[in-house]
Amino acid sequence: MVRACVIAAVLPFAALPLAQAQTMPPGAKQPSDFPRAKLTAGMYVIDAAVAANDADREQGLMYRSKLGANEGMLFVFNENAVHCFWMKNTLIPLSIAFIRADGTITDIDEMQAETENNHCPRNNGVYALEMPKGWFAAKGIKPGTQIKGLPSAQ
Template identity: 85%
Template sequence: MRFHLRSLIARFALVLALPLAALASFSTHAAQPNAQTMPAGAKAPGDFPRLKLTAGMYVIDAAVAATDPDREQGLMYRTQLAPNEGMLFVFNENAVHCFWMKNTLIPLSIAFIRADGTITDIAEMQAETSNNHCPKNNGVYALEMSRGWFSAKGIKPGMKIQGLPSPQ
């Protein structure tokens, strides 16, 4: 009788353990695709330099992309942004700088900005598209935020972004 009871307890434990193991495996695999989509050599979000910008009364936590490799990667592979988090692109020349959304997993809004901090254009961009988004005016900065951020905050062309670094 003891053997039968032990066997029954062991089988019951196994019946409970298998679904838990499957759930743990699923959770691990569910978290990995985001990690696996970032190719070797890509910068992790926390590896970009950061600075605080202001747009009206709003403080923006901006990652800074000021080198060619950083600008090429931008917000690619990210699955989310914090509510007032974005990425500031700093260019070496005053020109029309176009953007696209290849490998960018979240929809974004982009503000194109002159050297004096004035926003010239704002565009809405869909995730994972190859459409070009180009400003009508020359500029040295672009600021990407979660889609709809600028309109939700009442930030429009003609307004200024404060705290911008000097262009290189």
């Protein structure tokens, strides 16, 4: 089984306040620079930033201080594998759904801010979707739910 560690973090989709923007390291991508995708989970519409290359996946949602109620980040991988996440430099708690190529959620985990614990799914997949902590539970979204609108995995 191949394990890929990905740094998961939290970045705002709107412009950052000046004080927060100054804390982003040189070369970090601004939240507004990530491509976007509109996803659906049942009747819920998700506004997701898309991290589909190594640099974007490594930065993820780092340095963000908040997410909107239906905002998240979709990680797209080029291999069907167990992709692990951690929360280094991630300032807000998140929930993460691990997703197969067909859009089926296989696992959901809760992640605390600024921790380095590994969060690994029990199943292989090609996507991971990070949302504000508790979002999936509050919407009744569980393993087996289909996520629609996913971009093609390379």
